Amino acid sequence: MTAARLSVSALCAAGLLAALAVPALADEKPTKAQWTIKYRQATFTLLAWNIGPISSMVKGEIPVDQARLALHAKRLAELSPMILEGFPADAKTGAPNKAKPEIWDNFADFRAKATALDEATAKLAKVAPGGDMKAIAAGLGEVGNACKSCHQKYRAD
Numbered sequence: 001m002t003a004a005r006l007s008v009s010a011l012c013a014a015g016l017l018a019a020l021a022v023p024a025l026a027d028e029k030p031t032k033a034q035w036t037i038k039y040r041q042a043t044f045t046l047l048a049w050n051i052g053p054i055s056s057m058v059k060g061e062i063p064v065d066q067a068r069l070a071l072h073a074k075r076l077a078e079l080s081p082m083i084l085e086g087f088p089a090d091a092k093t094g095a096p097n098k099a100k101p102e103i104w105d106n107f108a109d110f111r112a113k114a115t116a117l118d119e120a121t122a123k124l125a126k127v128a129p130g131g132d133m134k135a136i137a138a139g140l141g142e143v144g145n146a147c148k149s150c151h152q153k154y155r156a157d
Contacts, residue, residue: 033094040086041097043079050075051143054128058137066131073128073136076121076143083114098156110154117146 030038050072056062057069092104103110124139 031094033091036086036088036091037095037097037099040083040091040099043082043086047076047079050079051140054124054136054140058133058140064131064133066129069136070125070129073121073125073139077118077125080114080118080121083117084111100154100156103154110150113146113150113154117143117150120146 053062054069054072054076057064087099087103087107087110089104092099092101120139120142124136124143127135127139
């Protein structure tokens with residue numbers, strides 16, 4: 001068998017396997033709860049992705065890049081309000097996650113903590129473009145405290 005025929009045969013075999021696999025994958029659509037839990041986990045991942053560089057700049061671990069700092073702070077303020085969407089009552093379970101059941105038992109408190117984070121990230125986003133590292137550090141501290149107050153009560157380790 002020539003190399004060209006072998007390649008065509010291999011491609012055909014790969015195509016056939018892919019065609020057979022697609023229906024099987026279609027049957028494994030995530031449930032609404034799984035999708036919602038993935039959404040909230042993605043939101044937290046994006047928050048962490050954006051808070052990291054700000055923290056590193058404030059600590060002096062990396063050079064301050066004012067434009068990048070302001071961009072990350074703006075993103076935090078945009079992402080924070082998305083958190084509550086990831087916690088409907090029908091997504092308590094369904095996929096591995098660290099949300100404690102107490103969230104839904106005391107949703108008013110959870111909402112208040114999420115709102116405190118919204119306010120802290122909005123404040124940080126306002127001061128970040130000004131370049132006042134003392135104000136930025138204070139704003140970052142407020143964001144961190146808001147995160148911590150919720151994690152302590154509502155996140156399983």
